[in-house]
Amino acid sequence: xxxxxxxxxxxxxxxxxxxxxxxxxxxxxxxxxxxxxxxxxxxxxxxxxxxxxxxxxxxxxxxxxxxxxxxxxxxxxxxxxxxxxxxxxxxxxxxxxxxxxxxxxxxxxxxxxxxxxxxxxxxxxxxxxxxxxxxxxxxxxxxxxxxxxxxxxxxxxxxxxxxxxxxxxxxxxxxxxxxxxxxxxxxxxxxxxxxxxxxxxxxxxxxxxxxxxxxxxxxxxxxxxxxxxxxxxxxxxxxxxxxxxxxxxxxxxxxxxxxxxxxxxxxxxxxxxxxxxxxxxxxxxxxxxxxxxxxxxxxxxxxxxxxxxxxxxxxxxxxxxxxxxxxxxxxxxxxxxxxxxxxxxxxxxxxxxxxxxxxxxxxx
Numbered sequence: 451x452x453x454x455x456x457x458x459x460x461x462x463x464x465x466x467x468x469x470x471x472x473x474x475x476x477x478x479x480x481x482x483x484x485x486x487x488x489x490x491x492x493x494x495x496x497x498x499x500x501x502x503x504x505x506x507x508x509x510x511x512x513x514x515x516x517x518x519x520x521x522x523x524x525x526x527x528x529x530x531x532x533x534x535x536x537x538x539x540x541x542x543x544x545x546x547x548x549x550x551x552x553x554x555x556x557x558x559x560x561x562x563x564x565x566x567x568x569x570x571x572x573x574x575x576x577x578x579x580x581x582x583x584x585x586x587x588x589x590x591x592x593x594x595x596x597x598x599x600x601x602x603x604x605x606x607x608x609x610x611x612x613x614x615x616x617x618x619x620x621x622x623x624x625x626x627x628x629x630x631x632x633x634x635x636x637x638x639x640x641x642x643x644x645x646x647x648x649x650x651x652x653x654x655x656x657x658x659x660x661x662x663x664x665x666x667x668x669x670x671x672x673x674x675x676x677x678x679x680x681x682x683x684x685x686x687x688x689x690x691x692x693x694x695x696x697x698x699x700x701x702x703x704x705x706x707x708x709x710x711x712x713x714x715x716x717x718x719x720x721x722x723x724x725x726x727x728x729x730x731x732x733x734x735x736x737x738x739x740x741x742x743x744x745x746x747x748x749x750x751x752x753x754x755x756x757x758x759x760x761x762x763x764x765x766x767x768x769x770x771x772x773x774x775x776x777x778x779x780x781x782x783x784x785x786x787x788x789x790x791x792x793x794x795x796x797x798x799x800x801x802x803x804x805x806x807x808x809x810x811x812x813x814x
Contacts, residue, residue: 492649492673492695492696492697493649493669494649494650494668494669494671494694495649495669496527496528496529496668496669497528497529497530498530498648498649498650499530499532499644499648500524500529500530500531500532500648500650500651500652500668501532501533501534501636501640501643501648501651501652502521502524502531502532502533502534502651502652502653502654503534503536503633503636503640503651503652503653503654503703504516504533504534504535504536504537504653504654504655504656505536505537505629505632505633505635505636505653505654505655505656506537506538506629506632506655506656506657507537507538507540507656508537508538508539508540508541508564508566508567508568508569509541509550509563509564509566510563510564510656510657511537511564511565511566511572511656511657512564512656512657512658512659512757512769513566513572513575514575514813515659515660515661515757515769516654516658516659516660517575517576518660519660519661519662519663519664520654520660520663520664520665521533521577521580522577523663523664523665524665525577525579525580527665529665529668531580531581532580532581532582532583532640532643533576533580533581533582533583534583534585534636534639534640535569535572535582535583535584535585536585536587536632536635536636536639537569537584537585537586537587537656538586538587538588538589538628538632539568539569539586539588540588541567550562550563554760554796554806554807555760555796555797555798555799555806555807556797556798556799558762558763558796559760559761559762559796560760560761561758561759561760562759562760562761562767563759564656564657564759565759568586569584569586572584581643583639583643585635585639587631587632587635589627589628589631589632590631591624591627591628592627592631592707592710592711594623594627594710594711594714595710595714596620597714597718598623598710598714598729599616599619599620599622599623600616600619601728601729602619602622602623602728602729602730626731626734627707627710629655629688629731630706630707630710630734631707633653633702633703633704633706633707634703634704634707634708636653636703637699637700637703637704647696647697647699647700648696648699649694649695649696649699650668650671650692650693650694650695650699651693651699651702651703652666652690652691652692652693653690653691653693653702653703654689654690654754655688655689655690655756657756657757657758658689658690658754658755658756658757659754659755659756659757659769659771660753660754661753661754661755661771662753664752664753666692666752668692668694671692671694671747672694672745672747673694673695673698673745674693674694674695674698674739674744674745674746674747675691675692675693675698675701675702675739675744675745675746675747676691676692676693676694676747676748676749676752677690677691677692677746677747677748677749677752678690678748678749678752678754679748679749679750679752682732682736683730683732683733684725684727684730684732684733684736685730685731685732685733685734685735685736685737686732686735686736686739686746687732688731688732688735689754689755689756690752690754692749692752693744697744698744698745701738701739701742701743701744702739702744705738705739705741705742705744706734706735706738708738709734709737709738709741710734716741717729717734717737717738717741720737720740720741721733721737755771756771756772757769757770757771758770758771758772758807760796760807760809766812767812768793768794768809768810768811768812769809769810770796770807770808770809770810771807771808771809772806772807790808790810790811791811792810792811793808793809793810793811794808794809794811795807795808795809796808796809
């Protein structure tokens with residue numbers, strides 16, 4: 451059974467020789483609750499359980515802004531928050547590429563991994579009056595239809611060697627699958643904690659930073675999947691989501707993996723019917739939601755952004771946000787960062803200067 455406590459406790463220890471000892475067993479997918487729930491019955495009200503799933507890997511986990519600017523304000527607003535840390539404990543795996551140890555900003559800054567070595571190190575950060583489930587989860591690394599990787603390679607610039615390019619594409623596809631596996635795992639843990647499906651849930655990626663104090667108006671949100679109105683890459687932004695409606699919650703957390711494993715052709719056919727772009731994680735998410743009747747919604751105010759720790763020559767560490775060309779459509783949080791007091795800006799050593807990162811001031 452999962453470790454569920456109002457005073458956070460750590461689950462079973464990790465056995466690095468094999469997969470970690472599981473802290474839960476879960477029912478097969480056939481036992482999942484039906485999605486046929488009317489909108490009147492599944493409207494969220496304050497006091498309903500609210501799972502917050504944080505998924506990814508331990509070496510990228512950012513937790514402090516999630517706690518200070520989101521989870522603790524949610525608790526103060528009267529929400530019954532349940533946090534699920536579904537985190538891969540291995541240090542030798544990648545979900546997406548992060549060049550920890552390399553240099554940026556004209557060589558003046560070193561890219562660091564996250565501050566945690568294990569989930570055990572996160573215990574004391576959580577308030578004592580909430581439910582937290584710690585799950586050192588090692589994904590199964592399912593094999594997906596090879597067409598998925600091959601299509602991604604069509605829009606990638608990974609060199610002239612076809613063999614090397616396809617190998618890297620397969621690695622990239624596997625990392626996407628780990629994200630979808632972690633989502634399904636979180637759903638199943640939430641079911642064990644309480645078999646009554648939650649009326650709303652929130653998911654945040656491991657490296658996502660919350661930029662400001664944020665309490666979403668769950669009681670008035672439309673039924674469906676709410677994501678940032680930017681960086682969609684011909685699909686849905688997959689860095690975080692607020693999901694409203696019981697059946698919608700199940701769909702968000704289970705359908706991407708289910709369709710990729712069991713009905714890839716349907717995903718691919720739908721993609722070809724709506725655009726000429728190859729499938730990617732964002733379009734898999736979008737297609738999965740539409741095919742399972744989960745309505746996408748786009749939020750103008752969802753202040754999250756992937757963060758990265760940069761250390762300067764004086765060993766000072768700043769929490770920074772990429773401002774590359776692909777980030778410029780997130781106007782609201784870009785403006786917020788531009789006005790941040792005490793922070794720094796890091797530029798690429800070019801003429802004219804190109805802004806690479808905006809960084810928060812170091813914690814005192």
